[in-house]
Amino acid sequence: MKEKTVNIGDVIFEMENVTKKFPGVVALDNIQFNLKAGEVHVLLGENGAGKSTLIKTMTGAHKPTEGTIKVNGEVVHIEDPIHAQELGIGAVYQEFNLVPFLDVAQNVFLGKEPKKNGVIDREYMIKRTKEVLNMVGSDIDPTVMVESLGVASQQMVEIAKALNADSKILILDEPSAVLTEKEINKLFEVIERLVKKGVGVVYISHRLEEINVIADRVTVLRDGQYIETVKVEKNNIDKNELVRLMVGRQLDDFFPKHDVVPGEEILRVENLSTHKLLKNISFSLKQGEILGIGGLVGAGRTELVKAIFGAEPADSGKIVVKGKEVTIRTPKEGILNRIGLAPEDRKLEGLVQILEIDKNINMASLDKVSNGPFINEQKFNSVAADMSEKLKVKTPSLKQLVCNLSGGNQQKVVLSKWLACESEILILDEPTRGIDVGAKVEVYSLMNDLAKAGKAIIMVSSELPELIAMSDRILVMHEGSISGELKKGDYSQEKILKLAAGEA
Amino acid sequence: MENTKLLKLKNNRFFESYKTQISTFIALIILCIILTFLTDKFFTGKNLISVLRQSSINSILAAGMTFVIISGGIDLSVGAIVALSTAIMGDLVVNTGINPFLGMFIALVLGVASGAIQGLIIAKVKIPPFIVTLGGMTIWRGIALEYVDGSNVYGLPDQLKWLGGGDVFGLPAPVLVAMLVYLASWFLLKKTKFGTYTYAIGGNEVAARLSGISIAKVQILIYSFCGLLCGISGILIAGRINATSAVVGTGYELDAIAAVAIGGTSMSGGKGIIWGTLLGALVMGVIRNGLNLMRVSPYYQQIIIGIVIVGAVSIDAIRRNKK
Incomplete structure (x- = not known):
């Protein structure tokens, strides 16, 4: 293919009237989409709106039934993901495609190992990996095993891998879902860096907060149909408008929290500790109450609720249910004491x-x-x-x-x-993770109904707006202990963040 | 659009869920038709009955294997447990002269016990079933060989012989036993907590545990049940050949796994139905019988059976990948 110079603002990728039909289903219906060099174009839509089908059509995993795709103005028929890569289209999926027991450089060059005299040119691999990692502002050592890296670093390796393949079009599929607040900010810096170099980024997200920070344009899909492309002003998006476009109706209130007068104490935890992480956790919970637990990833929130439920029993401390001290060493015993746990990861832990x-x-x-x-x-x-x-x-x-x-x-x-x-005590660990906006509101309503019916709810959440809106009381955890308790009317994002960072 | 889509899903669910089994069934019918034309003897009452009789042992073992594989495991020790139960039973009944029914009971106990021990190790020490039953495969056979000192026992009492060679209204006893085993297996899988937990463990062990299911208990039960069916098979084999030996059953586990695979059960667990396995065992039985009737050499038979196993699963995989 002949090389063309691409300037920032040029359209580098276009979909015209693209339709994708599966037997019995129209997954994409007459989609219009284009991406410019140097922009972040957000794809917004509920689950099932057609976002993943659209990405898969971009990367050659699906072929469109009708319509044309153009890369740099030329009509192309993307045959498969390898062809997409040759066209400069790279994707980082939610589930990483890294080999855990190979090192970073080997992963970055997987399938494209440089050869010198018939053997792999390890020196060049490491040098080049350092370069692409530099491009994303990362100082990961190219020779460490991917398995030993944290999620955020693995994501950087994925991005570096795409850049190494010379991707001009970078697709990020809900990249923030697995990251902490801090890591997300770092990711945004990386994205901005790439955008300045003329890379076009397709960014998929549910989180309106993020779109506010990162998006140049937003394309909304609903039920496989193209709804609208909106140019947005950074830090000044009209959230209600976007939600309306996405769900096709106005959502008056994101968080329809009803107040319930709490009843009797139903659960009390005293000095719960584990050798690994938890330190002297004590709190109590009343019927009809929604107790929020905030904190950073790794602060011990999931460990705490799993200890209460019996999935990872604590090493010391007391659990008192309805005034009686109980032994909970297995999920079965948790269930017998009328405790239920909706785990963070529905796919891996929640359901068969x-x-x-x-x-x-x-x-x-x-x-x-x-x-x-x-x-x-x-x-x-x-x-x-x-x-x-x-x-x-x-x-x-x-x-x-x-x-x-x-x-x-x-x-x-x-x-x-x-x-x-x-169950009378419901523990919800990140109850709305990976759920689209419309369904989130439904989950919140359900929580209200349950609280009204006298159920006691513990909600672990990393989403501050949700935590603040839905909780009757918030406990914040830091490094395995409770760093503070906030009463209703007394919360703010800053206070929670400070307690979570252990600064208060 | 949404509504028609949902409607379609509903109507197709039966075919959608049992696609593999339905196509296995069709393949079986076609196979029978072809063999009817190719050979004079295939489509005769006598031959069809003998196909059923020849398939009965593999069917029974494959039923147990279905539970194991649905739960996400594998049992390589099946043939060895068959040998263990049959050899010790034969020795006790013929050489020691104990009551044949007590002998059969002992065979069943041996089957259940060896299965339970394996299940216990898999569940409690948390070693992959492949390794535990690989070890079991040589241990059980070793015990059997040592116990009878490598020798065979001939001339069993009538009760045992009847189980292998007798019939009720023309249906051979082993076929009747197999039918009972399949009804029981279907009932266990579909109508009991044990069956539901078997699917749950194979589908997602973590979610099963977090639902309060005792994984260990279910696993021990599964391998014990598989062992029980090995014991039953051991008795039937003894009756049929009117002899017992510690070297029978070699490779039976592989036939059983093949029947499960042809029957559409997912090798990664969580998915499968018992009737599929029965079809799988019948397909293998019909092919073997047909090749025998056509006087195909046993060496060629091995090759053909192998191709059928890989072919059947490939067709299934290719169709699934297309989606």
């Missing part, structure tokens, strides 16, 4: 993805619908039907496999599971 919805709902309470070892199908079905109706799980059938549901619906199945075993 390849099983049906009804089985997942009954999974923790099969005893209740069985006579001895035999399942009573009538009871089994009615529990599944009741719960899914109560929590408004959207599905054509309860025999649908969970993996076919959206993130929001999956979270509802998790909650259904715990309601089916009559």
